Structures are given as structure tokens and as C-alpha cells.
Amino acid sequence: MAASWVPTAASRVAGSPCDMRLLFVGAPGVGKGTQAKRLADGRSIPHISTGDILREAIRRSTPVGLKVGLFVDSGGLVPDEVMVSIIEERFAQEDTQKGYLLDGFPRTMPQAVALDGLLLRLRLPLERVILLEYPDGAIMERITGRRTCEKCGTPFHLEHRKPRAEGLCDGCGGKLVQREDDTEPKVWLRLAKYHAETVAIIPFYEKQGMVRRVDASRKPDEVTRAVEDAVAGL
């Protein structure tokens, strides 16, 4: 099912760089990463996932990785100042000039304010915020059944998105593992953090008329179509 998706003609635009500046927001396990990756790949813009950046830093035991490991593994949030400096460093890279898709940052109001200032300085303001909605009660089953490629980060699911070969990534052949923070008690903590901290950023973007809501409880390909509709015209 999810693997059947291919970029639409509209999303490919002959592979040309396209200046689209987006933010994806949603609770953990809502399918944000999958949808963000599809759209970013289809539009040839960098997919900036702070979760992926942190996990890679932890895997490589960089100074940042050593600093953030405990926060990530416990399901808590990494301190704002660490996150802001990671995002500043990422935006120093040239590829963000042609557009970007932010996934997982900002997650708190101070991060949203810092991002606003950074993007203003860089003259790369956000154009649209895609809010993926899914009932909390159903998230637990989705997320505890998730298995993630330890090499490329592609998510699979024990029931809903099985890999072709058991335990191995369809894309790169990497081993599929359960993320340290995808276990039930940690998911409850992550959901609590989402409601306590992240939901507060939505009105900030709503006031600027940027938010489009997408029902993420449908099949992945249907959600992809709804996301494409939500960014149409950019």
C-alpha cells in the first residue's frame, strides 16, 4: 500500500527545483515522517527532520549526540537552545535556498519564535503549515507496531506496512528495529509533550493564515493526495 505511491506529474514538475517552504506538524506516530518524505522527494526539496538529525548524531556519538541521547531515548524533548542551534546549522547549508520541508521543528513556542527570526533574516519565510490530525487513542497501535530502518530511517509497520523481506528495509536492505522511544510508556510521554508544548504553536501560524488541516486517519496514499491538495498553488 504505502510502497505503491509514486510522485504525481504535478509533484515532479520535471524534477526542477521548486521554491516551497513548508512545515509539517502532528502528534508522534501520525505518519508525518512518511508524508513529509514523499512530498519533499517529489518536489526535490530538502526534508529537514530534527528527529532524524538527532538519531544520526546519537548513532555517530557526536558531541551533540552525546548531549541529547537521554532526552530522545526517554521520549522527552531536547532543550530549545540545542535544537535552535541544530536548525541554524542546517539552514547554513545552501540547499535550503531552493525550499525546504521542516518536520519535527519547531515543537515549542520558543522554538517557533526563534525559527521566525532565523527565516526572516534568511529571507526564507514559511509559506504553509500542514497539520496532520489523528485521534490520540488510535496512535498507540500505530506507533508501537512501527519498525524503522536503522540505516535510512524509513518506517514500516508490523501489520499495515510490512516490508517485502521480513525485518529488512525495502529501500536499502537495512535492519528494521523498534525505536527506543516507540514503546508504550514513552509514547504516552511523547503524546503528553505534544499536547503540553507543541499544540501551542498552531494558533501562532493560524493567525498568519498558513495552516491547512489534513485528516491523517486515512490510508497513506489518500493522505498523500490530501497533502498534495493542501500545498497546491505554492
Ligand code: AMP
Ligand atoms: P521524531 O522523530 O520527530 O518523533 O523525534 C524523536 C525525538 O527527537 C523526540 O521525541 C524528541 O526527543 C527529539 N526531538 C526532535 N525534534 C525536536 C524538537 N524540535 N525539540 C525537542 N526535541 C526534539
